[in-house]
Amino acid sequence: MTTLHTSRLTLRPLTPDDLPRVLAYRNDPEVARYQGWALPATPDSVAGLVSDAPLGAPGWVQRAVMLSGGELVGDVGLNTQxxxxxxxxxxxxxxxxxxxxxxxxxxxxxxAFADLGLRRVHASIDPRNVAVAALLTRLSFRHEGTSLQSYRHRGEWTDDALYAVLASEWTA
Incomplete structure (x- = not known):
């Protein structure tokens, strides 16, 4: 199981004990507004986020975002293909x-680049999520394009913006 550390955070596998908190923030309408999961999130749907798979295993692998004091504040995921x-x-x-x-x-x-040897990392977002678009840009992701009204999300046709960064760009 892959655990990553920063000065303020630990990214570790989610556990069954984390699920009530995950369920709470994933059902917050402001948090879920631009996210792709069905609402309401259910105990069964968030239970699928618990996995012993290492980062880099095929498919989605989630990690809890923990503050240095031990508080769970979110999750990140990597869907490796x-x-x-x-x-x-x-x-x-x-x-x-x-x-x-x-x-x-x-x-x-x-x-993903240094330890897993991946070539490209991308993110697909609703372009109305201006905060995440700005975050990806600050992280050196490039906006590669936007597909207009490409999928139905919460009852409306929604655009899909693609951002990506190559390993050669990240290390440069």
């Missing part, structure tokens, strides 16, 4: 705007 992966981040509302998402994603992307 061959030499590339999609990433995602979800933070409880009270943890947003404090730089935790940037710190967690920077650590995750560095691990």
């Amino acid at each position: 061959g030499p590339q992966a999609e990433l995602g981040v979800t933070l409880a509302r009270r943890a947003q705007g404090r730089g935790y998402a940037r710190e967690a994603l920077h650590t995750l992307v560095t691990h």
